[in-house]
Amino acid sequence: MSVCPRWTLVLVVAAAAGGLSTRPMQAQITATPSVFVAYVNHQVDEGFGDERTSGPVLGADVRVAPTSWTEVTLTGYAGTLTPDSGQFDARRMSDLELSGSLFATPWLAFQLEARARSYTTSLARQRWLSLTVGGELREPMFDGAAQAVLRVGLLPAVDVSGLPSPNFAGTAAAGFQFLRAPLTGSVMFSFERYDFPTTSNGPRSEQVAMVTAQIGVRFPR
Amino acid sequence: MRSWLVRCAPRLPLVTVLIVVAAALTPRIAAAQATTDETLQRAIQLYENLQVERALTLLREVISPSTPFVVSPAQRVTAYKYLGAAHAILGQQDSATVYFRAALERDPFVDLDAEEFTAQERRLFELAKQRTFAVAVRPIVRVRIDPRMEHMTFVLLSTHGALLTADIRDVAGNQSLVFESENDGVREVAWNGVLGSGRLAPAGRYELVVRGVSRLDSTRVDSARLYFTVEHDRPALEDTLPPLLSSDLLPEHYPPxxxxxxxxxxxxxxxxxxxxxxxxxxxxFSAxxxxxxxxxxxxxxxxxxxxFHWRHEHSEIAPNVALNARRRADRAATNAEIATRNEGKISETALIISPAAGAGP
Known part of the structure; x- marks a missing residue:
């Protein structure tokens, strides 16, 4: 008698959910829609030098906290990155992320994030799919009116159209989050690095640096 | 038999000997007092039968220093009183006065009953009282009073007209005047347990001091003391909550x-x-x-x-301050309730006043 792997997975997830649900509900569900503006610096080195584009992007996200120890965030942003020199085409960057956080303590969270990103030029579109596993440190400041945030993650699964998966992909971020109910805000610096396998053209590296300023409203107020 | 006693006598325990001696002496002391009492009774009976000379003989035996019998102070006072009365009947006024004064000096409360003694005797007794100045306070018996509606009575006396004062002193020497007036003879002074401060006398030992200044001769003064204790009889009081210790409170300020x-x-x-x-x-890429x-x-x-600057300006831990304030308020409220209940119990306090050991001048 064999057990179907799919049903096994369902049972495991259900058991995990059941275990987690026994933890006391300490707060009501909160939802925080917000908008942000970011300045993105995207750099690519395919063996021909630094191909750098940059520009502002606009985005929005919704963060839902079903309990005091979990958060789910859906984020989307898009913008056009222009090259620093005339050798390259401008490209449109679009990104959609779904992340979940589980707080082991009030100041330490483990994160899992799925991301779909695309870079579109006049010639082609490059699609990125990735999964990030990481942790986040939140240290309260100003009696809880702000938090110092440090975030580190690895991307164990990255799929890029037309390219092999990178040998190394990592992300890090640092910044502040503010809360003056019902308003929330943040200023973050985030950084991504991808090292691809060496091809006939040589090693390929990509790097994304971003500074984000965000403001939102938390519900219920 | 005799040889047995000779053999065993050294072995008799000393205790046994003492018991035998004490048993032999005790009836003698009782008998001596009984003899004095019998002598007094016989003398009084002779006095009442107007056999005054024979009565005088017996009474002189009682007060004689050479009497072989034990004479109590009360018996001695009685003897002096009847000696004075007997001499009064014989018309020997000076002797009568001397004996009456001797009786008064030993017990200022001594008096002559009008139904038992003649007017002449009482006149001389009054004369003795004029010549003798003494104040006294009668011993009290244990009494329980409700200060709200009852009082106890001190019985004071001056042998003749005097300015009499009586005050109550506690062990710390605080005085409360309870009586000050002209007086002649016996005076009852009521006391409801309240001191001069207007408060109920705390439990403890007290002294009633009676002082008198003779109105016949202002150089003649006398005093008497009565010791007594005061106890409070009431339901047990509840203890209030102790002050909050630092360990009971949360820190209200952040550390530097x-x-x-x-x-x-x-x-x-x-x-x-x-x-x-x-x-x-x-x-x-780093640039x-x-x-x-x-x-x-x-x-x-x-x-x-x-x-950094903000924390210097806002060093209070607001939630802790609020929580501590609530704890302090709760404690104060509880203590206020306890104090109210205790006041109710205190208002029902009764005083138990008992005689205490001590001797006056």
């Missing part, structure tokens, strides 16, 4: 290091924003990413410095 921690958090974020491109970034990180680094420095 908290400001530094705020600064370090801000600087830490700023430093991380600077370091991330250097550590994680590709060396050839442009460093610029973005520097933006946040400057912000981190500003937040850190601001946090």
């Amino acid at each position: 290091s908290a400001a530094t921690q705020e600064l370090l958090k801000g600087l830490g974020v700023g430093l991380a924003a600077l370091v991330i491109p250097e550590v994680f970034g590709k060396r050839e 442009s990413a460093r610029g973005l990180g520097a933006t946040v680094a400057v912000g981190g420095l500003a937040v850190g410095v601001f946090g």
